[in-house]
Amino acid sequence: MALAAALRVPARFLLRAGSRLQGAALGLTERAAGGGDGARRFGSQRVLVEPDAVPGVAVMRLNNPPVNRLSLEFLTELVISLEKLENDKSFRGVIMTSDCPGVFSAGLDLKEMCGRSPAHYAEYWKAVQELWLRFYQSSLVLVTAINGACPAGGCLIALTSDHRVLADNPKYSIGLNETLLGIVAPFWFKDTLVNTIGHRAAERALQLGLLFPPAQALQVGIVDQVVPEEQVQSVALSAIAQWMAIPEHARQLTKAMMRKATASRLITHRDEDVQNFVSFISRDSIQKSLQLYLERLKQRKG
Amino acid sequence: MALAAALRVPARFLLRAGSRLQGAALGLTERAAGGGDGARRFGSQRVLVEPDAVPGVAVMRLNNPPVNRLSLEFLTELVISLEKLENDKSFRGVIMTSDCPGVFSAGLDLKEMCGRSPAHYAEYWKAVQELWLRFYQSSLVLVTAINGACPAGGCLIALTSDHRVLADNPKYSIGLNETLLGIVAPFWFKDTLVNTIGHRAAERALQLGLLFPPAQALQVGIVDQVVPEEQVQSVALSAIAQWMAIPEHARQLTKAMMRKATASRLITHRDEDVQNFVSFISRDSIQKSLQLYLERLKQRKG
Amino acid sequence: MALAAALRVPARFLLRAGSRLQGAALGLTERAAGGGDGARRFGSQRVLVEPDAVPGVAVMRLNNPPVNRLSLEFLTELVISLEKLENDKSFRGVIMTSDCPGVFSAGLDLKEMCGRSPAHYAEYWKAVQELWLRFYQSSLVLVTAINGACPAGGCLIALTSDHRVLADNPKYSIGLNETLLGIVAPFWFKDTLVNTIGHRAAERALQLGLLFPPAQALQVGIVDQVVPEEQVQSVALSAIAQWMAIPEHARQLTKAMMRKATASRLITHRDEDVQNFVSFISRDSIQKSLQLYLERLKQRKG
Numbered sequence: 001m002a003l004a005a006a007l008r009v010p011a012r013f014l015l016r017a018g019s020r021l022q023g024a025a026l027g028l029t030e031r032a033a034g035g036g037d038g039a040r041r042f043g044s045q046r047v048l049v050e051p052d053a054v055p056g057v058a059v060m061r062l063n064n065p066p067v068n069r070l071s072l073e074f075l076t077e078l079v080i081s082l083e084k085l086e087n088d089k090s091f092r093g094v095i096m097t098s099d100c101p102g103v104f105s106a107g108l109d110l111k112e113m114c115g116r117s118p119a120h121y122a123e124y125w126k127a128v129q130e131l132w133l134r135f136y137q138s139s140l141v142l143v144t145a146i147n148g149a150c151p152a153g154g155c156l157i158a159l160t161s162d163h164r165v166l167a168d169n170p171k172y173s174i175g176l177n178e179t180l181l182g183i184v185a186p187f188w189f190k191d192t193l194v195n196t197i198g199h200r201a202a203e204r205a206l207q208l209g210l211l212f213p214p215a216q217a218l219q220v221g222i223v224d225q226v227v228p229e230e231q232v233q234s235v236a237l238s239a240i241a242q243w244m245a246i247p248e249h250a251r252q253l254t255k256a257m258m259r260k261a262t263a264s265r266l267i268t269h270r271d272e273d274v275q276n277f278v279s280f281i282s283r284d285s286i287q288k289s290l291q292l293y294l295e296r297l298k299q300r301k302g
Numbered sequence: 303m304a305l306a307a308a309l310r311v312p313a314r315f316l317l318r319a320g321s322r323l324q325g326a327a328l329g330l331t332e333r334a335a336g337g338g339d340g341a342r343r344f345g346s347q348r349v350l351v352e353p354d355a356v357p358g359v360a361v362m363r364l365n366n367p368p369v370n371r372l373s374l375e376f377l378t379e380l381v382i383s384l385e386k387l388e389n390d391k392s393f394r395g396v397i398m399t400s401d402c403p404g405v406f407s408a409g410l411d412l413k414e415m416c417g418r419s420p421a422h423y424a425e426y427w428k429a430v431q432e433l434w435l436r437f438y439q440s441s442l443v444l445v446t447a448i449n450g451a452c453p454a455g456g457c458l459i460a461l462t463s464d465h466r467v468l469a470d471n472p473k474y475s476i477g478l479n480e481t482l483l484g485i486v487a488p489f490w491f492k493d494t495l496v497n498t499i500g501h502r503a504a505e506r507a508l509q510l511g512l513l514f515p516p517a518q519a520l521q522v523g524i525v526d527q528v529v530p531e532e533q534v535q536s537v538a539l540s541a542i543a544q545w546m547a548i549p550e551h552a553r554q555l556t557k558a559m560m561r562k563a564t565a566s567r568l569i570t571h572r573d574e575d576v577q578n579f580v581s582f583i584s585r586d587s588i589q590k591s592l593q594l595y596l597e598r599l600k601q602r603k604g
Numbered sequence: 605m606a607l608a609a610a611l612r613v614p615a616r617f618l619l620r621a622g623s624r625l626q627g628a629a630l631g632l633t634e635r636a637a638g639g640g641d642g643a644r645r646f647g648s649q650r651v652l653v654e655p656d657a658v659p660g661v662a663v664m665r666l667n668n669p670p671v672n673r674l675s676l677e678f679l680t681e682l683v684i685s686l687e688k689l690e691n692d693k694s695f696r697g698v699i700m701t702s703d704c705p706g707v708f709s710a711g712l713d714l715k716e717m718c719g720r721s722p723a724h725y726a727e728y729w730k731a732v733q734e735l736w737l738r739f740y741q742s743s744l745v746l747v748t749a750i751n752g753a754c755p756a757g758g759c760l761i762a763l764t765s766d767h768r769v770l771a772d773n774p775k776y777s778i779g780l781n782e783t784l785l786g787i788v789a790p791f792w793f794k795d796t797l798v799n800t801i802g803h804r805a806a807e808r809a810l811q812l813g814l815l816f817p818p819a820q821a822l823q824v825g826i827v828d829q830v831v832p833e834e835q836v837q838s839v840a841l842s843a844i845a846q847w848m849a850i851p852e853h854a855r856q857l858t859k860a861m862m863r864k865a866t867a868s869r870l871i872t873h874r875d876e877d878v879q880n881f882v883s884f885i886s887r888d889s890i891q892k893s894l895q896l897y898l899e900r901l902k903q904r905k906g
Contacts, residue, residue, distance in 0.1 A: 162509070182851040184858050195501045199799045200825060203862045207766070207855050208846065221502060242510065247484040251509050254486050258505045464811070497803040523804060544812065549786040553811050556788050560807045 044077040048099060049085065056092040057240055058085055059233075061099040068098055068105035070153045072112050075127040079134050086140055092248060093141035093240045096161065097233065102171065104146045107153030114290040118278050125277040128153070129270060132188060135160035137263050139252045141243040145236035146223065150174035151211055152185075155222075159192045162255070163239045164222070166214050167229040173211035174222055180209035182289065186273060188266040195262060197221045346379040350401060351387065358394040359542055360387055361535075363401040370400055370407035372455045374414050377429040381436050388442055394550060395443035395542045398463065399535065404473065406448045409455030416592040420580050427579040430455070431572060434490060437462035439565050441554045443545040447538035448525065452476035453513055454487075457524075461494045464545055464557070466524070467538045468516050469531040475513035476524055482511035484591070488575060490568040497564060499523045648681040652703060653689065660696040661844055662689055663837075665703040672702055672709035674757045676716050679731040683738050690744055696852060697745035697844045700765065701837065706775065708750045711757030718894040722882050729881040732757070733874060736792060739764035741867050743856045745847040749840035750827065754778035755815055756789075759826075763796045766847055766859070768826070769840045770818050771833040777815035778826055784813035786893070790877060792870040799866060801825045 043049030048061040060081060064074045085091045098104045112124040135142065135157065142161035150158055150166075155174050158164050166172060176193055178185045185193075185206055194202040197220050204210070205220070214226040227235045243251070266273065280286065345351030350363035362383060366376045387393045400406045414426040437444065437459065444463035452460055452468075457476050460466050468474060478495055480487045487495075487508055496504040499522050506512070507522070516528040529537045545553070568575065582588065647653030652665040664685060668678045689695045702708045716728040739746065739761065746765035754762055754770075759778050762768050770776060780797055782789045789797075789810060798806040801824050808814070809824070818830040831839045847855070870877065884890065 163506075179850050179854040179858055182854050184854050184861070187861060190858075190861060195505075197502070198500055198802055199862075200801070203799070203859075204767075204828075206862065207858050208850060224506075246481050246510060250481040250484050250486050254481055254492075254509050255505075257486070257489060257492060258501075258508065465808075497807075499804070500802055526808075548783050548812060552783040552786050552788050556783055556811050557807075559788070559791060559794060560803075560810065 043081045043084075046074050047077045047081040049081055051091070052095070052237065054237060054241065056090065056244060057237065058091045058094050060085075060094050060096045062096065062105055063099040065100055067103040068100050068154070069109040069111075070105060070107060070128070070131070071109040072124050072127055074109075075124075075131050079127075079130055082134055082138060082140075086138065091140065093143065093244050094138075095143050095145055095233070095236045095240060096157065097145040097236070098148050100148065103148040103154075104144075104150040104172075105154030105157060106149070107151055107155075110290055110294055113281050114287060114294060118282055121278045121281050122274050125274050126270075129188075129266060129273065132156060132160060132192075133263060133266065136192065136259055137256070139255070141240055141251075143236045143240045143243070145232045146172065146174065147229065147232050148172055151177050152181075156189055156192065158223075159196055162243055163224050163236075165225045165227060165232055165236045165239060166217055166223040167232045168214045168226045169229050170213050173213045174217050175209070175211040176206055177209035177211050179207060181293075186277070187269075188262070188273075191262045191265060193222075345383045345386075348376050349379045349383040351383055353393070354397070354539065356539060356543065358392065358546055359397065359539070360393045360395070361397045361399065362387075363399055364407055365401035367402055369405040370402050370456070371411040371413075372407060372409060372430070372433070373411040374426050374429055376411075377426075377433050381429075381432055384436055384440060384442075388440065393442065395445065395546050396440075397445050397447055397535070397538045397542060398459065399447040399538070400450050402450065405450040405456075406446075406452040406474075407456030407459060408451070409453055409457075412592055412596060415583050416589060416596060420584055423580045423583050424576050427576050428572075431490075431568060431575065434458060434462060434494075435565060435568065438494065438561055439558070441557070443542055443553075445538045445542045445545070447534045448474065448476065449531065449534050450474055453479050454483075458491055458494065460525075461498055465526050465538075465541045467527045467529060467534055467541060468519055468525040469534045470516045470528045471531050472515050475515045476519050477511070477513040478508055479511040479513050481509060483595075488579075489571075490564070490575075493564045493567060495524075647685045647688075650678050651681045651685040653685055655695070656699070656841065658841060658845065660694065660848055661841070662695045662698050664689075664698050664700045666700065666709055667703040669704055671707040672704050672758070673713040673715075674709060674711060674732070674735070675713040676728050676731055678713075679728075679735050683731075683734055686738055686742060686744075690742065695744065697747065697848050698742075699747050699749055699837070699840045699844060700761065701749040701840070702752050704752065707752040707758075708748075708754040708776075708778075709758030709761060710753070711755055711759075714894055714898055717885050718891060718898060722886055725882045725885050726878050729878050730874075733792075733870060733877065736760060736764060736796075737867060737870065740796065740863055741860070743859070745844055745855075747840045747844045747847070749836045750776065750778065751833065751836050752776055755781050756785075760793055760796065762827075763800055767828050767840075767843045769829045769831060769836055769843060770821055770827040771836045772818045772830045773833050774817050777817045778821050779813070779815040780810055781813035781815050783811060785897075790881075791873075792866070792877075795866045795869060797826075 043060065046062075046064040048063050050059050050061075051057070052059050062068045062078075064071065068074070070078075082094070085094055108128065113121060116124075138160075141163075143163045144158045144161040144165065146158055146164060146166045148167075149172055151173070155176050158174065166174060176185045176189055178189075190202065190206060193206065196202075197205065201220050205212075205222075212220060212222055214223075217223045218226045225235060225239070345362065348364075348366040350365050352361050352363075353359070354361050364370045364380075366373065370376070372380075384396070387396055410430065415423060418426075440462075443465075445465045446460045446463040446467065448460055448466060448468045450469075451474055453475070457478050460476065468476060478487045478491055480491075492504065492508060495508065498504075499507065503522050507514075507524075514522060514524055516525075519525045520528045527537060527541070647664065650666075650668040652667050654663050654665075655661070656663050666672045666682075668675065672678070674682075686698070689698055712732065717725060720728075742764075745767075747767045748762045748765040748769065750762055750768060750770040752771075753776055755777070759780050762778065770778060780789045780793055782793075794806065794810060797810065800806075801809065805824050809816075809826075816824055816826055818827075821827045822830045829839060829843070
C-alpha cells in the first residue's frame, strides 16, 4: 500500500472513521470470555478455531479486540491458523467470522506503520502479502460470515474467500476505502477487487473509497448474499455445504486455475512491492500525518 | 481438460447425469429419417447442413445420436462442415442447433478417453482444441439455437458463437459442470467463460459446476435470450439477421480483435496442453474411474 | 482505426448518419456568439474553458460547429486546453460538455483521412492517440455532461472521463458504431470499452456498432447516470463534487493504477498503430469510398 498526501486528508474522514471503530469496541470482553466452553481449539488467543457440528467445517473467529486490527502478530496468527487447518485432513472448509461485535476487521494496523524502523515496515508488509497469498490461494473452501463493518484490510480478507455472506445491518458496510484516509490500495488489492466486481465498478469504488452498505454491496457483487443478522452463521453454513459437495480435487484445481495469474503478479513483484511500501511509509510527511491521526484516535478513546 | 480424482465423485452425480442423457435419446431416429427432403446438403451424416430460406444463412444440425456426444469423428465432421461453409461465399452466417431431442450436446465423449493408447488421447484432445479454435475464431456469424441440455463440451460450443438463444425449458440447463464429474475444465474453456460472464461469476460457476436453468442462464449472461421452445429457430434467425446486416469485413475484423488474445493463449500452449491431458488421462486411477462410470452408464441403458 | 471494406457499406447507413449530423448543426452560431460574457477564458475558440462557480471546477465546452468533428486542429486544441488546466493549480476537476446543440461530438473527421498525404494521415492519427492518452490518463477529475449524440470518437472522449452523465433524450445515443460505417475501432478504443462495460457486452456492441439510447446506455453501463436534459449540468456538478472530496493525491495514484496497463498497451505499440492506420487509409478502395461518402454528405447540406 502506498500512503499518500495524508496531510491533505479532510479531518471529517479521520474523525468519522475513529468514531465508527470506537463504537464497535463495546461489549467485546464479555463475548471473548464466553469462548472457554471446552470445544476443541487449535487457533491462538486471537484466532479462535473450532470444529463446526457439520463434519469437515471449521469456524475461525477473529478475536483481536477491540476491532480486529491486523497487527503483525494477528496477521501471523491468522496465517498459522489457516496453515494448520490445511494440514489437518479432517477439515475441508472454513467459515471466517468476527468475535468483535460490530466489526469484522478494521483493517491494517497503522501503529505498525508509524515510528518504527524500515526493517519493521518491511516485515509488516511481508506479513500482509503473506496473508493475502495464503488465503487467496487456500485449497480449503473459505466462506466469510461478515458480521460487522468490513473496511480496507477487512474487506481484503473477505475478498479472498470463495463466498461472502453479509449481515443486513446498515452499519456494516464493506469496501476498500483507502483513498478516504489519503492512502492507496496496492495493485493486488485492486486486482482482487477487479476480479470480484469488474474493472469499471472497481475503478469507481477504489477512487471514491466507497464503503457499500448491504443492499449496494449485494448489487455491485462485492458480497454474494445479504441476510438478517441472526442468520449470518447458518446461511454461511448452508453455502459452505454447497461448495464442499463438489468433488474435492477438481474444485481445488479449478480454484487454483482461476486465481493463479492474479497471485503470480504479486509473487513476481513481491520484493519490489515491499520496497515501494517501505520507501513510501518512511517519508517524513507520511509519518507526521500517521502520528497526527493516531493521536486523534487516542484522544477520542481517552 | 485435466481429469481429477474421479474415484471420489459421489455416485449421485454419475447416475443423475446418466438418467438425463438417456431420456434425451428418445425419438431420435424418426427426426433423423425425416431429413431426406431434397434440400441441398453438404455436411455429413452427423452434421446436417442446409441453406435457410434467408439468403446467406446456413443451418447446421448436430445429429450424433443419442445425445450428440463429441466423439473424435463427430468433432472432425463439425470442423470440416464449418470449413466448407467458410469457403462457400454464399454463406455469411450459421445457426447451430441439435437434431437430438432434449439435448444440444452432452459434451466430450468419455469413450475416447478410456482404454485407448496415449497416441489416441493426443489425437482426440487435438480435435477438441481444433473445434474450439475454429468455431471461436470463425469469420462467419455463428448463432446457437439451444434446443436441449447443454452441459460441458456442449456449452463450450455454444460459448464459441456470437449469440445464444436458449429454449425456455427447465430441463435445458447450460454450463461447464466438469467439477461435478471430478474433472477440470481446461484454461481455454475457462477463458471463454470469463469473457462471457466475467471473472467472479465464472469462478463460482466453474468451481460449483453450475448448470444454469434458463432464467438463471439469462441473468448471469451465459445466454443472450430465453424464448419459448417453439420460437428458438425463428428468434435465432432474427438475431442472425441483425449481425449479418453489419458491413462484413468490419464485423470480421472486430470479431478477430476481440478474440485474438484468448485464442492465442491456446495456440501458444497447444502442445503443452495436449501433453497435460494425455499424462493425466493415462493415470491408472483415472482410467479405473472412467471405466466404472462407463459400465454404469451401459447397465442403465441395457 | 482500421478502415475496412467501405465500398461494401450499405448506403442506408451512410445516409442515416448524414441526416442525423446535419440536423444537429442548427442554431449553433447563436450559442457560440453568446459566449462573450466576460468570464475568464483560457481555452481556444473551439474549446471554451470557464471556471465554474464551484471552486476548483472548470467547464470545457466543445465548440467546433456544426457537430464537434474531431479535426486535427480541434484535437490539438482539446489537448492543449486540458494541459493548461492540469498545470493550473486552481483546478482539480473538469466538466466536459458540448456547445453544439444536439451533438456531443460526431467523432473523427473523415476530411482529415481523405485526399491527403501519408504524412498528414500519420500526423492526424498521432493526434487522435494523443487525445486519448492525455484524457484517459489525466490527473484531473473528468466528468462528461453528454448533452447530445455521442457516436464513435465522441463516445471515446466520454469513455476517458471518470463519470458520465447522459441527457435523457432518445436522440442522444452513445456507442462505438464504427462497424456501421465499414470501419473498425482500434484496439485501444476496444480496451477502453471493455474496461467500462466488460468483455461480452463490448464484443456485442463493437461488432453490431450499437448506439445505445439513454435507458440502454445506463443498463449496459456505458454511462453512469441518465437525467432530464435540463439537469445534465447540475448533476455533473454534483458528481464532480463527490470525486473532488477525495484526498487528491490518493485519488490520482489510484486512477493511474487502474488505467496504467491499458494506456501502456498503446504507448508500447504507438508507432505500429500509426503505420497500420496510414497503410490502411491510403488504399485506393478506402479513399474512393471516403470520397463518395463525403460527397454525399456535401450534397445533402447543399
